[in-house]
Amino acid sequence: MDVGAFFVAVERRDDPGLSGLRLAVVDRVVSRASYEARAPGVHAGMRAADAHRTCPTLVAVPSRPAAYERASVELFALLRAGAAVEAEHVARSLVTARGTGTGPAAPSSHAPARSRA
Template identity: 45%
Template sequence: MRTDASILHADLDAFYASVEQRDDPRLRGRPVIVGAGVVLAASYEAKAYGIRTAMGGGQARRLCPQAVVVPPRMSAYSEASKAVFQVFEDTTPRVEG
């Protein structure tokens, strides 16, 4: 018996920062850092300045003083993640997460 299988690997890069930009239109197009002491996520605009996840907050702010630093909102990220997984579950019967 032959089965055709497809595998989708979804890496939601800059996810926390993207949720922040989605929820606050003033942040769209601006460098956004989620987390102050340690960078939990950086928007693509912030990454253009060399900011990376797990970087110290002080170093990140030196690289991009104009970045908007926001506190993490884990419940918002959890809800957004559930919505993404719902799309997957609506598409295929087998989803690993």
């Protein structure tokens, strides 16, 4: 899960068809933009109409605060369960979920699930 574009990551998790598209989560203004949408100049705080003029191929989805809250709870549960975190950068880490339960995560028989955080 990429928390730098957390809302976008949740939208793509819930609708994989949005992957790779120039995507923005909007509620009159852009809440978050995908990296693909940022390249031509779309950014948080930009009016939705200006974002569409800046990037005509932009796909705008309405903000879903309840979905982001649920995803946040899931992410923190992984961290509390002992998911391994590998820091790549101050704003980006890799979270590897292994095992179940509390405390340090034990390797499971399944391949680790890697999520951008």
